[in-house]
Amino acid sequence: MTEISLLSEAARACPYHTYRQLRTEDPVRFMPDQNIWVLSRYEDCDYVLSNPTRFTSRESLSSANAYRNCPAALETLAKSRALPRQRTLILADGEAHQRHRKAIQNALSPARMLREFGPSIEGRVNQFIDAFIGKGHCEAISQYAIPLPMALVATIFDAPEEMIPTLKGWSDNFFAALSGHVPESVVIQAAEDTLAFESFILDRVAARRGGDGTDFLSRLTNGVDGAEALNDAEIVNICSQILVGGNESTISLLGNLIYQLATQDGLEAALRADPDKIPAAVEECLRFEPPLQAMYRITLQDEVIGGKEIPAGSKLMLNFGSANRDEKFYRDGEHFDLERDNTETLHLTFGRGRHACVGQTIARREAVIAVTALLDRLENIRLVPGDPPGRAGIFGVRGFARLPIAFDQRQ
Numbered sequence: 001m002t003e004i005s006l007l008s009e010a011a012r013a014c015p016y017h018t019y020r021q022l023r024t025e026d027p028v029r030f031m032p033d034q035n036i037w038v039l040s041r042y043e044d045c046d047y048v049l050s051n052p053t054r055f056t057s058r059e060s061l062s063s064a065n066a067y068r069n070c071p072a073a074l075e076t077l078a079k080s081r082a083l084p085r086q087r088t089l090i091l092a093d094g095e096a097h098q099r100h101r102k103a104i105q106n107a108l109s110p111a112r113m114l115r116e117f118g119p120s121i122e123g124r125v126n127q128f129i130d131a132f133i134g135k136g137h138c139e140a141i142s143q144y145a146i147p148l149p150m151a152l153v154a155t156i157f158d159a160p161e162e163m164i165p166t167l168k169g170w171s172d173n174f175f176a177a178l179s180g181h182v183p184e185s186v187v188i189q190a191a192e193d194t195l196a197f198e199s200f201i202l203d204r205v206a207a208r209r210g211g212d213g214t215d216f217l218s219r220l221t222n223g224v225d226g227a228e229a230l231n232d233a234e235i236v237n238i239c240s241q242i243l244v245g246g247n248e249s250t251i252s253l254l255g256n257l258i259y260q261l262a263t264q265d266g267l268e269a270a271l272r273a274d275p276d277k278i279p280a281a282v283e284e285c286l287r288f289e290p291p292l293q294a295m296y297r298i299t300l301q302d303e304v305i306g307g308k309e310i311p312a313g314s315k316l317m318l319n320f321g322s323a324n325r326d327e328k329f330y331r332d333g334e335h336f337d338l339e340r341d342n343t344e345t346l347h348l349t350f351g352r353g354r355h356a357c358v359g360q361t362i363a364r365r366e367a368v369i370a371v372t373a374l375l376d377r378l379e380n381i382r383l384v385p386g387d388p389p390g391r392a393g394i395f396g397v398r399g400f401a402r403l404p405i406a407f408d409q410r411q
């Protein structure tokens, strides 16, 4: 088989051709440039996700640990107020994970989130649209896709609106450092931001300790409704996952949806004619362009996957971007198809099993409301000639950094 790298410029610009090559020629392949086994078939990814006792999540978020290779960042992190640092939730296994999962399901219960935040989503998206609709064009990421999930994150942390840019700046640096393929300066900045974020969370935790509040941080701090109270290090670590998880992938989802509306012939008309299809469009977009193209696991013992012997301690990349187009499960999977029945084989975009995304209900709801409002108020949504979209550029992320669109105002 020919040389293949997921780090090549072409694969980073659009990885799906490389994924198809991997799926058909070498679906369980060792990539020496990343020292990683890439699993590109649906069944193999599903198998690993469904067997958490054989595959640890302790490095589930990144293909390379950027902090470990950066002494200056480690020196900064040693000054943390929340030591010893702990692996929590998405990075934890077994009993620790179960404990954190119970706490987060309690603190982030979809029913309560939708009750508390849900009704304000519509009002907020309409405010964002008000700000640009008169101009006939906008930059859809900064003016639409970012503000909504960031408002949710601020609500979760009970942070004032003016803190949103700071929260977003921290999140961007944490997220970029996680990708593992960034300049050292970004990793050092992310370490400094970690200390600032910790202080922000721990001050709020201290103000809630022993109180009778029922907000997100009170629930983690004091243990409410049967969930255990967590310690400072656990809370800080979990909150950084909520900061990043709560906004970055939802931003990509919203951007990807707007891009589909702007570029897929007939999609806008089909959804306006039958708005009940909007959830199907969201689901198909989740399958077609997973915002997180992969999650990672490490083998706890020798394994044979797809006929390949993989030694214990090997890092696996679960290639969701490829699995979601696996021809064995998805007919014509390389195409966005509004009529596809995604309940037949559920895509892996939110993971599966013990670590499946706890924010998926709210992310789907945000996306449906955001698209509904756009279709209600704008039409003829299109890209802007001469001002092309810019991809996010973070390894493993499928989304946009910039997405200029033009539109007509609906009467």
Ligand code: HEM
Binding pocket: 057, 060, 089, 090, 091, 101, 104, 241, 242, 245, 246, 247, 249, 250, 253, 290, 291, 292, 295, 296, 348, 349, 350, 351, 352, 354, 355, 356, 357, 358, 359, 360, 362, 363
């Ligand atoms: C389109 C948006 C989103 C995508 C694509 C996404 C994707 C994922 C994936 C793939 C996992 C599984 C990780 C694994 O198996 O290792 C996950 C877990 C998680 N997600 Fe999301 N997520 C999204 C939105 C959200 C939101 C809105 C929140 C919170 C408000 C959130 C919080 C979490 C948390 C806390 C976990 C860890 C669960 C655990 O380890 O038990 N996510 N997400």
